[in-house]
Amino acid sequence: MRTSTSENLRALIDAEAHRAGFEAVAVTRPDAIPLAPARLAEFVSDGFHGSMEWIAETVQRRAEPSTLWPEVRSIIVLAMNYGPDHDPRGLQARRDRGAISVYAQNRDYHDVMKGRLKEIAGKIVARVGGDVKVFVDTAPVMEKPLAEAAGLGWQGKHTNLVSRAHGSWLFLGTIFTTAELEPDTAEIDHCGSCRACLDACPTDAFPAPYRLDARRCISYLTIENKGPIPREFREKMGNRIYGCDDCLAACPWNKFASAAAEAKLAARADLREPQLSELLALDDASFRAFFSGSPVKRIGRDRFVRNVVIAAGNSSDASLTPIARRLLDDASPLVRGAAIWALSRLLPDREFGDLAATASKTETDVVVRQEWLAALTPPVGAD
Template structure:
């Protein structure tokens, strides 16, 4: 949909104004053909198996790589960003073994809910002013927001593969508005990572086989959120007390020194999710889990996966006082929970007690994965904190 130069300028001014009014910290425009390198990079990611069990990425490969395949009528793509920068270093909690570490983004309301309604309001005003049609996306459709944001000039994809902004560091939520209006695109942003590899070196599980490449199968965010099965043994100790996601590579980025903490009026972080006690989380049944995480992105992984994560943290805690809560989960209805409870218990009780419990449990346990946990060699004794 072509509009006059004068009308285009007015429409862009409206977009900028409404984006600010809606609480977005940055907005820019690009074209649907601005990311020609994306299909090849995405195909390589999938071919190498780096997507893990996220089959939807492979299934939507063609649509992800080319926006016009998703919606042939699109002529311009408006990319909007919202700062969710924390007011502290989110890695501080990693030293507190009796507390759970939740990724900064998940301490707020679910950003999908926060952003989508606001994007729809802006999109509606675009149609009211210029006509045509629009579509709104917030990380729930096959849209490659980060390459589009880079092409629009909001930042660049750093070596950790996330968007980095000179104004907001690595703390940005992204959303897009596809429109049939032909807007003047903004200039793309250059890469300013230079020789820095702080984000790569910060990764606890070596999830970056090379700069700008992520093997999700080794990423703690993937392991604790997308992964539906047991946490692979090679990563359990490295996960530490991270019970939902991981901020290490983001928090290590030097560009964060220019970032401002997110406005509480816009994205209010929940104080109860900043450093939640592991002992309390272990007691959550399904109802309590849903109540505690109502409106939170954590709710979508379900109680069993979340408790699996908390049990890994308990096993890494060296806190013998958690053994009782762990024992109570050995009879949980979920094999996923039972298996993680076995591993946690093996690290919190004397070898004799564990062996006695294993002998009894193996008489009744019919899940092979859980049986396998009982049969694992016991870990070396560790210094305990009571």
């Protein structure tokens, strides 16, 4: 049975969470995710983490919250709804525009949430003493299994958290505390036979329900991947230039989610459907200025423009050809290689061949030279 102190503390936490703009808050124990270690180990052993080596390096700390901080007694999980006021997949038909994942169309959610979590944590310490630690995605904490254990939702077949009240559009943060709090009841899986999220994935990144191969995921390819976009995924990227919302947007539970129209999460107007032509022209300084305060800034100009150039190649928009040509002289081999692929799709074969005959001779980077070779090599089975 809860003590009066525990009940009062929980009431304080609920009130402060609501005041801070969190739509949901729940409590779980650090030992509440016993299946997580084996699942995480399988994910890593299968290589599904790709180049995200920090996951492999922190497996034990991720799987066992008490290993990360032995003093923790309760974990408070908080969720903030960032649901859009429209289906973001509609922008994919406008190939002259770039599709940026909904979560990245506003301020960096780490900045939005962390300060508010610290305020709540401070109120906990002021009330009952002890110690607290605040985490928002950047530490080795498995927020989604903890959120499921706390009852905020369940991990759907797309591996993201799904809520009956907020669908698939939730930011998660945690407060680890030495305070003893009564845990909430874990949520059960409500996916049933539905596989809408799996079928929506343009790159078949789910080898099975509840399993994600990040190496095939457009979010991974456009954000975490530091090298060229693998050729097999370029056309499938369409105009997605930062992340991908397809599996989230396809979830039927979204019909119960209210759009996050409050100013704290409203999308920047210039990031809702930015023009590819303007993004292609970004140099490092203008990229940093344009994406100031945005999570997009973290991947740097070269990786971002790489993504935009791939989208240009998928656009069938000949007006983008001149700027794509200029990017053949870009300082970044990553950008130059993407520009070759884009031009191979935007230019008539003869014109591209003439361009390659001259431009390829001055290229010194081995990887970029391979792009020229691949672009000039007919696909297997072609006449």
